[in-house]
Amino acid sequence: MSSVKLKQVYLTANDPERLATFYEGLGLKVRFADPGKWIQFVSDAAAFCVAGPTESVSSQLQDAVVVFDVDDLEAAVERAAAMGAEVGAVRDMASHGRAVTLRDPGGNVIQFYQVAK
Numbered sequence: 274m275s276s277v278k279l280k281q282v283y284l285t286a287n288d289p290e291r292l293a294t295f296y297e298g299l300g301l302k303v304r305f306a307d308p309g310k311w312i313q314f315v316s317d318a319a320a321f322c323v324a325g326p327t328e329s330v331s332s333q334l335q336d337a338v339v340v341f342d343v344d345d346l347e348a349a350v351e352r353a354a355a356m357g358a359e360v361g362a363v364r365d366m367a368s369h370g371r372a373v374t375l376r377d378p379g380g381n382v383i384q385f386y387q388v389a390k
Contacts, residue, residue: 358375
């Protein structure tokens with residue numbers, strides 16, 4: 274059997290430069306840009322997960338959620354909100370850590386995750 278590796282996750286937007294500015298504001302660095310078409314950010318690794326319906330953020334059950342590790346959940350949420358993100362409630366997962374679901378300015382669902390200290 275051939276191997277399968279996650280290559281990338283991408284979000285679509287009517288105004289990719291505007292959305293890229295949001296993610297740059299969160300601290301991501303642009304690796305490559307083809308204006309109006311494609312903006313790729315620097316990343317060391319990625320994870321792909323399949324979640325059950327209790328993890329869904331909508332009634333559609335067809336969500337794609339990009340999760341970012343953050344060192345300071347409150348600071349990341351504050352920064353994202355200041356740049357136009359819609360912020361949900363913080364979810365405390367005890368020894369696993371804390372997470373919050375947001376919608377970026379393009380309406381995409383993302384999460385910030387901070388490991389338990």
